[in-house]
């Protein structure tokens with residue numbers, strides 16, 4: 001196989017993960033992996049000065065493809081709202097505001113981001129501050145979207161924090177991109193999360209998400225040549241591994257712990273983005289724990305307990321095919337993906353990154369009820385960009 005030129009980040013950009021952030025997890029008697037805490041793991045920002053190296057990221061096709069998918073998903077469900085004014089948005093697990101440009105381009109009446117890593121929220125705010133002519137108010141909240149003790153409605157009703165807000169803050173769209181799989185760790189987290197999704201979502205509004213396609217992942221799982229109990233799928237860019245015990249819970253109804261939809265853990269490594277190699281570790285990949293999202297269960301609990309009806313569920317590749325047919329999306333794809341790839345990306349690279357795209361799906365839920373008729377306006381006389389860290393006021 002052709003060897004890849006080294007596009008990985010320049011040494012100054014490599015994040016050193018502290019030993020205390022890592023554990024060694026045995027998957028079987030002869031296989032163990034390095035696993036990081038989720039929150040350490042995702043601070044993969046390379047800064048403005050690293051923009052150039054981001055363009056030369058080895059997984060550039062995947063990054064651009066995912067961005068196109070999110071743009072099309074956002075546009076589709078903004079267009080599906082019954083009123084034609086600008087939507088209000090809650091972006092859960094927002095990271096460093098990677099989707100902000102999409103919302104700005106689309107036009108929103110207000111934007112609220114929630115993310116549990118302060119450093120990422122700060123970067124998102126910076127990003128917005130650098131934009132000229134921003135007219136909509138926004139709130140950047142540092143908080144765990146799966147914390148049952150302080151739910152979104154409680155945060156937004158905090159009069160000390162949001163003194164100047166005269167109106168109840170509600171949303172037409174709630175978005176959670178490439179993150180929902182963390183919330184399936186436990187029932188408590190998932191319920192808190194779904195409450196957060198639904199509690200301020202207007203009837204007729206949409207919850208849109210991208211997450212791991214559990215069926216696809218499980219169907220691809222195989223035992224590797226090196227040992228029957230090493231359950232993994234991988235290519236040069238990513239790797240997913242299950243421990244034998246976890247995997248048994250999924251496929252064997254008689255296994256201890258099987259039958260629960262929660263905590264179906266696997267370990268994920270993605271080159272150049274997640275699971276950054278530890279500088280001192282001679283290239284041993286670092287994995288992050290994630291959880292399968294059993295869609296039938298999600299559909300049921302969302303509908304029965306949170307007023308959310310599933311209206312779309314599609315593997316990313318199917319969603320791509322279906323939506324590319326619309327002329328405007330084709331144009332967008334050419335601009336966002338096809339025309340902006342660096343020359344050194346081989347067909348083989350694209351093929352392998354394509355495989356990763358196929359491990360995810362898009363989801364859309366509609367909040368039950370009739371959309372209220374109202375003038376769309378924002379939440380009033382308010383500083384344009386507001387920051388809140390829930391830890392500071394609890």
Ligand SMILES: C[S@@+](CC[C@H](N)C(=O)[O-])C[C@H]1O[C@@H](n2cnc3c(N)ncnc32)[C@H](O)[C@@H]1O
Pocket residue numbers: 038039042092093094095096097098099114115116117120143144145146176177178179182183
């Ligand atoms: C893969 S990134 C996606 C970021 C962003 N949504 C995007 O699409 O660019 C996952 C993000 O979810 C955040 N996250 C994970 N679990 C969370 C939780 N329980 N509450 C808030 N944020 C969480 C992580 O810190 C990380 O920024």
